[in-house]
């Protein structure tokens with residue numbers, strides 16, 4: 001029978017453990033502070049940021065939220081980042097992506113103090129990750145690793161196909177899978193829009209990561225019987241629902257579920273793990289900045 005990988009449950013367990021970590025830090029006089037910066041009126045981004053703030057409240061992190069008019073000059077965002085970099089009560093900074101077209105995304109990422117870069121996107125942190133010495137693992141890749149660990153899905157020796165080469169998911173996740181570390185040691189193939197005969201690659205994979213950003217792109221016919229399918233896609237498609245849309249992944253769930261050995265749903269799969277690992281990085285940042293030992297989950 002196909003195992004449904006419950007991201008809400010695993011993320012809930014991680015949040016519970018992080019609550020204990022926050023209490024330990026508070027016993028030493030430190031409350032982790034996480035700043036989220038939103039320069040967008042995209043409804044999905046607004047939802048994610050508000051969920052992140054709710055998560056902070058649940059585990060006892062001091063959530064600081066800054067909103068910048070999407071039409072404001074880029075300088076306003078850079079000044080905000082400078083101010084947060086200098087604020088000792090802010091241990092982690094996240095600028096919700098995407099930023100408006102007139103803002104240089106790479107310059108934004110470089111402007112964040114690498115020690116506070118809880119997304120793990122700063123070039124220094126990307127370099128550390130690739131070198132096998134990650135300071136902050138990017139939240140979605142880390143969340144995928146934690147899901148696989150929670151369901152005891154072995155990556156060592158497995159053939160993993162990552163479909164998508166984004167800086168946020170595909171590239172860092174593939175890097176983590178090839179490392180000699182838990183939830184690593186996999187033989188990893190990265191596929192993308194120019195991959196020839198994608199199906200030939202996915203069809204032989206033990207684990208398929210769907211992160212192409214295309215709704216229902218991977219279907220059951222593209223999968224190996226018993227494969228683990230991790231759907232990173234979260235797409236809002238128009239639908240006759242109360243909200244006017246429904247969330248669908250990059251996987252055609254109905255056809256994939258009957259072939260897969262284990263599969264993540266959308267919603268309730270990778271999304272909540274992305275948020276949980278952001279809290280993890282914020283708590284980690286606070287413990288590192290104050291040199292306080294804690295046992296992270």
Ligand SMILES: Nc1nc2c(c(=O)[nH]1)N[C@@H](CN(C=O)c1ccc(C(=O)N[C@@H](CCC(=O)O)C(=O)O)cc1)CN2
Nearest residue numbers: 047048095096097098119139234267268269271272274
């Ligand atoms: N600075 C960053 N920006 C963005 C990142 C990121 O890691 N850092 N990732 C994505 C989106 N993302 C994080 O912000 C994100 C996506 C989805 C969820 C989530 O909880 N999804 C829920 C459904 C939520 C809903 O109802 O819409 C689920 O899948 O169950 C959280 C975070 C882009 N930007």
